[in-house]
Amino acid sequence: MLLYNSAVSGNCYKVRLLLAQLGLSYETVDVSVVDRSGREELLGELNPGLRVPTLVLDDGRPLGESNAILWYLGDGTSYVPEDAYERAQTLQWMFFEQYSHEPYIAVARFWIAYSESPEEFVGGRRERALKGGYAALDAMEGHLAERTFLVGETYTVADISLYAYTHVAHEGEFDLAPYPAIRVWLERVASQPGHVAIDA
Amino acid sequence: MLLYNSAVSGNCYKVRLLLAQLGLSYETVDVSVVDRSGREELLGELNPGLRVPTLVLDDGRPLGESNAILWYLGDGTSYVPEDAYERAQTLQWMFFEQYSHEPYIAVARFWIAYSESPEEFVGGRRERALKGGYAALDAMEGHLAERTFLVGETYTVADISLYAYTHVAHEGEFDLAPYPAIRVWLERVASQPGHVAIDA
Numbered sequence: 463m464l465l466y467n468s469a470v471s472g473n474c475y476k477v478r479l480l481l482a483q484l485g486l487s488y489e490t491v492d493v494s495v496v497d498r499s500g501r502e503e504l505l506g507e508l509n510p511g512l513r514v515p516t517l518v519l520d521d522g523r524p525l526g527e528s529n530a531i532l533w534y535l536g537d538g539t540s541y542v543p544e545d546a547y548e549r550a551q552t553l554q555w556m557f558f559e560q561y562s563h564e565p566y567i568a569v570a571r572f573w574i575a576y577s578e579s580p581e582e583f584v585g586g587r588r589e590r591a592l593k594g595g596y597a598a599l600d601a602m603e604g605h606l607a608e609r610t611f612l613v614g615e616t617y618t619v620a621d622i623s624l625y626a627y628t629h630v631a632h633e634g635e636f637d638l639a640p641y642p643a644i645r646v647w648l649e650r651v652a653s654q655p656g657h658v659a660i661d662a
Numbered sequence: 663m664l665l666y667n668s669a670v671s672g673n674c675y676k677v678r679l680l681l682a683q684l685g686l687s688y689e690t691v692d693v694s695v696v697d698r699s700g701r702e703e704l705l706g707e708l709n710p711g712l713r714v715p716t717l718v719l720d721d722g723r724p725l726g727e728s729n730a731i732l733w734y735l736g737d738g739t740s741y742v743p744e745d746a747y748e749r750a751q752t753l754q755w756m757f758f759e760q761y762s763h764e765p766y767i768a769v770a771r772f773w774i775a776y777s778e779s780p781e782e783f784v785g786g787r788r789e790r791a792l793k794g795g796y797a798a799l800d801a802m803e804g805h806l807a808e809r810t811f812l813v814g815e816t817y818t819v820a821d822i823s824l825y826a827y828t829h830v831a832h833e834g835e836f837d838l839a840p841y842p843a844i845r846v847w848l849e850r851v852a853s854q855p856g857h858v859a860i861d862a
Contacts, residue, residue, distance in 0.1 A: 510758070510801035510802070510804060510805045511758050511761075511762055511801055512801070513762075519747075523747060525747075525750055525751070525754060526754050526758075527753065527754045527757035527758060527761075528757075529753070529757050530750050530751075530753035530754040530756075530757050531750070533749075533750060533753050534746065534747070534749075534750035534753075537746065537749075546734065546737065547719075547723060547725075547734070549733075549734075549737075550725055550730050550731070550733060550734035551725070551730075553727065553729070553730035553733050553734075553753075554725060554726050554727040554730040556730075556757075557727035557728075557729050557730050557756075557757070557760055558710070558711050558726075558727060560757055560760050560761045561711075561727075561760045561761070561764070561765075562711055562713075564761070565761075565765065586787075587786075601710035601711055601712070602710070604710060605710045
């Protein structure tokens, strides 16, 4: 398989983490998340969203969107539940991640730590990211306070999805000190068999 | 089943549309998308994201996130493909919808047509919504130009998901005139058996 990849992207890291835990080998093509020129030429035929990660399967068929790739690779393994309701809950948390978590926490991290113009991340834009990011962390904390993992007390692709940007939230200047359940969960995810770091 | 619902929300309309096409009966609780006070009390125990739609199944178990609900209701019917790759493509388009489409097109529609302060939707905020929304429409147009539906040439929950806000994009002042493939697809979706309108 061929992964169009960015080393710093949490969305790409999700896919690398599951591939490592599944013991699957793959090659990568590095794509910049700062300089977005040439995306159409590089990814236009593969992914209408022109985003990374994009995974090209061994037979040449492409797949985009990090969480759809996790589902494709994980379904049929222990990383995606079998029960219909738990499967839906897994998707619920992955849609929550893309709508209510990533646009705030990943975006703050990108502007502050990886963009070439952190000075643009100010005012209402910054305030909305902080407010939205902490609201997402509040939702996770309340849910994880009485649970081991996000869904069904087992480690699933929902945990991989939300681990990716939560464990580097400090790079977006989010403070996890008031979130003890999240911090314990982060350690639990990092101790799973086959875990690899974002910069591995 | 009990649907925590907003009549004007495209995300809620997705669920109502699939429930109608599946011939399933349900009751609704109306939730305002303008006045968000009381959300914690109303939805706190049911959906950590505190959003509508939230569906409570007959056995009392809750489910949030519109596209996760579509998947739960549709899996095992003709509305979710059986093939693993087509299933992943269906999810790909639904994650595209929540990350690259809804935050621009639904948000512009909300501010312009349904909020109490459309005058706040100006400047960079408005420019980003227009740019992002038209990028999403460009991606759909290119994909639909040679296809009947988004995935596998059959009507799926991916079509329901992207129909919801695309067919009312004009309320957010998006002009679909330059998008002939999208316009034909919208008519095709609206002609499917059991289709109901957003204001039905």
